[in-house]
Amino acid sequence: MAGEHFPVALGVASGETVASIPPIVNVRDDLRRARDEADADVDDDFETVRDRLDAFGERDRADREGVVDEMDNQLLRVEEQLDDDEATRAVRSARNRLHIYRESLGESDEDLLVVDSGVRQHEEPEAERSETDEPLPVGEVTLTATVANSGDDAEVAPIVRFYDEAGEEVGSARGPAFDVAAGTEGRMEIDVDVPGDATRYAVSVVDAA
Numbered sequence: 001m002a003g004e005h006f007p008v009a010l011g012v013a014s015g016e017t018v019a020s021i022p023p024i025v026n027v028r029d030d031l032r033r034a035r036d037e038a039d040a041d042v043d044d045d046f047e048t049v050r051d052r053l054d055a056f057g058e059r060d061r062a063d064r065e066g067v068v069d070e071m072d073n074q075l076l077r078v079e080e081q082l083d084d085d086e087a088t089r090a091v092r093s094a095r096n097r098l099h100i101y102r103e104s105l106g107e108s109d110e111d112l113l114v115v116d117s118g119v120r121q122h123e124e125p126e127a128e129r130s131e132t133d134e135p136l137p138v139g140e141v142t143l144t145a146t147v148a149n150s151g152d153d154a155e156v157a158p159i160v161r162f163y164d165e166a167g168e169e170v171g172s173a174r175g176p177a178f179d180v181a182a183g184t185e186g187r188m189e190i191d192v193d194v195p196g197d198a199t200r201y202a203v204s205v206v207d208a209a
Contacts, residue, residue, distance in 0.1 A: 020116035027094035034090035096167035104202035111151025162198035177208035
């Protein structure tokens, strides 16, 4: 399991939507790899998935679940068309990430949604990781996440899970509780140790009780 070290800094924003995509579900890098290696014409299929990603950040929780299902079904159709091993692996990687996101969404409480997250090296407080092509830093990192609360005032806690290239969970950690008022967004910042074989992460958020 990942080592736990959780200094936390919080900020609370207004209830405005954050038009962003959690890195685990931003599969554009996998789509580029698959497109470059594909032995079939899948450009239109990938364009459909990218269009769904463009709209993803503006959606509420229920709509996000539907968008993820649409992308997964589209990528399954692409996978069935491919014979090239590298392209197939890239599509499967994208689908694994969508499955991980769906699981993290299911673990979060009904009124809580992680709308954005990022990871940066612990010693680089201003250099937040945002590009999905960059490898996940190993060792102690600072993780940020913005949590939207569509329900009542709540005391919540983040759960971070780390996954390897095959989508298998290789570590997890729980952060300290913090308050998010009804109809607002709260931003958390915690330090956590990333396992050496982790390539992806996902954040869910639960009622601290």
